[in-house]
Amino acid sequence: MTLKICVAQLNYCVGDMPGNAQKIIDAARAAYADGARLLVTPELAICGYAAEDLFLRASFIEACDDAVNRVARELAGLKGLTVIVGTPTHGNTGRGDEAAGGLRTKSMAVQQRHNAARVLREGEVIATYAKRELPNYQVFDERRYFTPGQGICVFEAGEGESAVRVGLLICEDAWFEEPARLTKEAGAELLVVINASPFHVGKGNEREVMMQNRVRATGLPLIYAHLVGGQDEIVFEGRSFALQADATLAGRAPGFKENMFQAQVERAQAAIKIIATTEPERGDDAELWDALVLGVRDYLGKNGFPGAILGLSGGIDSALVLALAVDALGADKVRTVMMPSPYTADISWIDAREMAHRLQVRYDEISIVPEFDAFKASLAGEFKGLPEDTTEENIQARIRGVFLMALSNKFGSIVLTTGNKSEMATGYCTLYGDMAGGFAVIKDLLKT
Template identity: 55%
Template sequence: MRIALAQFNPVVGDIPGNTQKILDLAHAAMAQGADILVTPELALTGYSPEDLLLRDQFYRDIARGLDALEMLDGITLVIGHPVKLGNERFNAATVLRDGHRLGQYHKMLLPNNEVFDECRYFTPGAAPLVFEQNGVQVGVLICEDVWSVEPAAETADAGAQVIVSLNASPFHRNKIATRHDVLRYRVEETGVPMAYVNLTGGQDELVFDGGSFALNQAGEVVAQAAAYDDELLLLDVIDGDIAAAPVTALPNELESIYRALVVGVRDYIGKNRFPGALLGLSGGIDSALTLAVAVDALGADKVHAVMMPSRYTADISVEDSRDMIARLGVKYDEIEIWPMYESFMQALAPSFAGLDADTTEENLQARIRGTLLMALSNKSGKLVLTTGNKSEMTTGYCTLYGDMAGGFAVLKDVAKTLVFALCRWRNTVGDVIPERIITRPPSAELRPDQKDQDSLPPYEVLDAIMERYVEGNQSAADIVAAGFAEADVNKVVRLLKINEYKRRQAPVGPRITHRGFGKDWRYPITNRFM
């Protein structure tokens, strides 16, 4: 028996388009001798449809897609999709063969943590599903079901000789290794070989990294699809076990994160049908990395960079920006903001009379830049990519309606120290970021001789505190006990708390940790908990 795992990139809500992709994959699988095609979780609708799942018309469209797939002869299809039965909705997989529906499995375990809200929409299933193909008993599980003992055990007890798992497992750092470990536990417990198929592509803040694979009865990885790329992974089941197949090498951690950012930008721009991307280039490291990602995602012809210097912008910032533009070949403009700033200040002079200069004047410069970028976006239709990183989002070291103005925040979940590491990794592939951009002390350049570290702890300290508090859920006291200075910890935690209102208004951005500032961060704006 030959199983084809259909690792592909659906578009949420495009049921006709996703149906056609599955049909094309099925024909390709049949041409290579496959008996079964297994799609990822909710492949027919894309993951996650969110509140589309509450619309009755959505299920009528799904039914039409299943009807079209049911007409295909010559191969068994295991199709992931939502289904509504009476007043209940299920995360389902339907088995189709030659015009017949052999059975339907309903996901037993519904995740309701991190970015997952499945308890909002679905009722849990209660029974295993096993079907016969070429004399082999094939069991079906869906994603979260393999992260616990019972569903796999019940499926094995029902007679499964091989288990296929349909998944929509979003990327975060080191996720593929974790998936391997989890399935290895299930194989050890059941003695049944398992095949795991995952989505690819970006969906709002989520990135699906593919990496479909199979484990034999000994728990060994005997087949591995590429990360991030669409692929039809073929598995042969011989004498009750999955035979060795190609094992594609996986990217290292930095490459994987960088590619996740690229996929996130590519699909947010492409699936939403923007003609390209626009960003402000400052001569600093964050905008440099954002520009590199945008070009790798979209191509230089679809990217427009704008340098908007003021009297506080260093000459080397302009020089380095021009250098990077020359290396990448994107459209580039320079717009001097100081005349606009002076006009604003003249208009505000009566209201500011007798008041000292402070961050108001700094923020005004950032907001002028944001206004210019949004105007260019309106004229061109290109989406503004913001350039702020997770360290800045944590501490509020960003300007609402200024550098936060835009449609997609590329580095929203990337700590500043990781920004440096990713820039150095990208230059090993091709030297596109000038070295001086990487080695210069970071500065917003909104006042004379300004440096980020004038206002914030060193980024190595800030990022370590942020990781513990935001991603690790440690308390301030726990972090101090781990050896961090109490003043630094209290400052970061206080800044995190008072800037929640900013994060609520920030654009979405690709999630690369298990706790990003998005669906999996839901803190109240008004609260007194420290």
């Protein structure tokens, strides 16, 4: 009388449908061998999140369809296994049914796209659910890409006495009362919510509170499957979880790492109980560190950069970015450069060398004095009679930016900038100088 469920909290790559499909296939086979009969993947797992304007390409949606069909084919032999795959879908709704003798022509069709999920079992798609509530705030722009769904999705997972009627929701659907209420009215005994919800400090607890509200409103236990990984400027932290029917926490997966989160659904008379393990919370500072490390690792890894390079100043910002880069990539993939000028204090040299030594990264010193003197000489006529000020200090910053970008172009490593949010907000940073680079690691952290 037990249904074992596995959440494939995995790091899916945008646009790599074959690779994402293989991840799901491998996860399903491993989960099945371990006794699971329902595998749940996060929102849009087959294509990665967020694919942005790729969603507007018919060929992209077709490639997603092909990948889902491949998952269905390759798992067809796993008897009794149900797999939920997050994927975009397309379909046509007709206009002008009376025209052409009641036949609908291709030119009369309106192409629709949905943020959806396919429910697979033994080689077949047994159900498709389209997300009803489309977010259009912060980083979300789903109304640009998708049409809201209208239906509900309830299906049976497991066999015999262990079978459970599962109601499926996608992310924002669970923030509203109606989708879950309608799903319960259709006979659901368990809510499964698949998600891709970007991280900010405290977001994990916010999600759990919102889902507790949904559980209290419906009286149904809930399993929340969440994406993990970095994509451009956003990070998904995982932390999938399960709630009992009384809204207490049944279990939680670790954050910021891939995990096959397992939950056992047991039926005792009419009641359903979930048994799972709970990963302890790490605190806001630890989660923030994990998010930054994951963001750096995935930006470089998914875009194919061989490593990172950054300029060391001896200050706390470059020290922080260096430590994050080493945690994310390993010391062997991080290079540091100190570029002294006439304004460089001795303590800057000392601290920069100490940082590099402690973290065992490559460290080079390249003087920019000749270039700085050349700039001053070229501008001497224009600046005649004027005192030195931030103009000259900004010139040194811009020389450093040119040097770092030259090293990046020559060797392929990406330049990590070291400016924080307070500096960006107040303009206390140099255009084409310390803002030059390919990835701004701490641009969303206040100086404090």
